[in-house]
Amino acid sequence: MAHALYTQLDGKRILVAGAGVTGAACARALAKRGSVVTIVDEKVTELDVFTIITPERVKFSNFDLLLVSPGWREDHPVVVAARTARIALINEVDLAWSLKAPGQKWLALTGTNGKTTTVELAAAMLRSGGLTAIACGNVGTTVIEVIESTEKYDYLVLELSSFQLHWLEDAEFVSSAVLNIAQDHLDWHGSFDAYAKAKLSILDKSATAILNSDDGEIVLRTTHWQGRKVFFSLDTPSPGEIGVVEELLVDRAFVADPQEAAMICELIEVTPTVPHNVSNALAAAGLARTVGVSHEDIRIAITEFAPGRHRIETVLERDGITWINDSKATNPHAASAAIMSALSVIWIAGGLAKGAEMGELVERIKSRVRVAILIGEDRELIAKELTEHAPQIEIIRVDAPAAYSKGGESNALMESVIRTAHEHAKSGDTVLLAPACASMDQFISYGDRGDRFKLAVEKVVRDGK
Known part of the structure; x- marks a missing residue:
């Protein structure tokens, strides 16, 4: 049932925090329903016909509600002022929930890594079963944009970030999956415990939880949750679980007799057949089984499924060397999964660490990496751990050439990185872009970073320029 805050939008004076993709979509949806919308943003000055003000100009006596975009923190002055003025806060996912078509059902998924691939695979499974379904949320298309589109869906499969879950109150899910929990966004949440709690708050909105029993944090932190728990793992499943038996993915949870096992697929049919990808396929299958x-x-x-771009994406294979773009590995946990799927790695890493520590990553991957090529603002965090825990790994730092600027036409930085990698790589090596860091210090996005990697590999390695 819709929260009272969302039932009377006509005439409401609503301040939308943030003019990005989410804020803009919400502003349009609210204006369409008669709300008087103002946007607060520190950088954007124009958006459609909306009035945009800077944070210092906000007077909450002029507003009834504050809609918070997911990246805005509790300690942002606008949020603090709204709470002081006792202004109610709303958010995009709950707004979409209040506006959805009657009977539409939502599934959800979160985790530190693998979210996008898994929600897209889960939505593909639902469509394969004859259901109208789409992946949305943190995956690219916002939930409110899907609700506002002319396409009608019976099911939405939501990818939810820790930021979105922090603000979420009303939405409810048929089932949700938690893939993994590892250090990420500690600069935003303040601690790992706060981050983990935000992630696992998804369970309080769910009837059934699909949980990774290979992840100790998930097992430990869900002990007292009272809903239906279905664990998945890369081991042989017990009754009521999903897992792997020899060369098969099998279901012992959603079967008539839990003593029996139903085959989901052959292991080799999951591509690429690397452990974390198999784990993601099990999670997606669990979600799909909850809706029959x-x-x-x-x-x-x-x-039939092919993972998205920038996720363990093979760019080129030449002279026994494989060049892989995993620019989406924006934290240590994701980078570890990518590195451990190869045997001898030239590792390209660095960027913005977002408060994450690199020691555990280096300990885990030190036997697989021959050379580390480091770029970006927080590269010394990685260099320090490599020097201390893996002195046998050669460290090469590559600075941005003078010709390079973030978002500019020159690709001199990545071309310099690729030339360095090419000089050091030999047959049997995997040259892997798995930065363990966010990209915004030197690139527009992880997509921009991955695209520049691919262009540089094609120019330097394939074309020899």
Whole structure:
């Protein structure tokens, strides 16, 4: 049932915090329903016909509600002022929930890594089973944009970030999956405990939880949750679980007799067949089974599915050297998964660490890495741990050439990185962009970083320029 705050939007004076993709979509949806919308943003000055003000100009006596975009923190002066003025806060996902079509059902997924691939695979499984479904949320298309579109869906599969979950109150899910919990966004949440609690708050909105029992944090932190828990792992599943038996993915949770096991697919049909990708396929299958998609339809979706760009994406194979773009590995946990799927790695890393520590990552991957090529603002965090825990790994720092500027036409930085990697790589090596850091110090986004990597590999390695 819709929260009272969302039922009477006509005439409400609403301040939207943030003029980015989410804020803009919410502002349009609210204005369409008769709300008087103002946007507060420190950088954007124009958006459609909306009035945009800077934070210092906000007077909450002029507003009834504050809609908070997910990246805004509790300690932002605008949020603090709203709470002081006892102005109610609303958010995009709950707004979309209040406006959704009757009968539409939502599934959700969170985790530190693998979210986008898994929600897209889960949505593909639902479509394979004849259901109208779309992946949305943190995945690219906002939830409110899907609700506002002319396309009608029976099911939404939401990718939810820790920021979105922090603000979420009203939305409810048929089922949700938690893939993993590792250090990330500690600069935003303040501590790992606060981050983990935000992630696992998804369970309080869910009837069934699909949980990774290979992740100790998830197992420990869900002990007292009272809903239906279905664990998945890369081990042989017990009754009521999903897992792997020899060369098969099997379901012992959503079957008539838990003593029996139904085949989901063959291990080799999950591509790429690396551990974290198999784990993600199990999670997606669990979500799909909660809404009745058959094992056969799930298998069809798995065999036809191709992971998105910038996620363990093979760019080139030449002279026994494989060049892989995993620019989406923006934290240590994701980088570790990518590195451990290869045997001898030239590792390209660095950027903005977002408060994450690198020691555990280096300990885990030190036997796989031959050379580390480091770039970006926080590269010394990685260099320090490599020097201390893996002195056998050669460290090469590459600075941005004078010709390079963030977002500019020159690709001199990544071309310099690729030339360095090319000089050091030998047959059997994997040259892997898995930065363990965010990209915004030197690139527009992780997509921009990955695209520049691919262009540089094609120019330097393939074309020899």
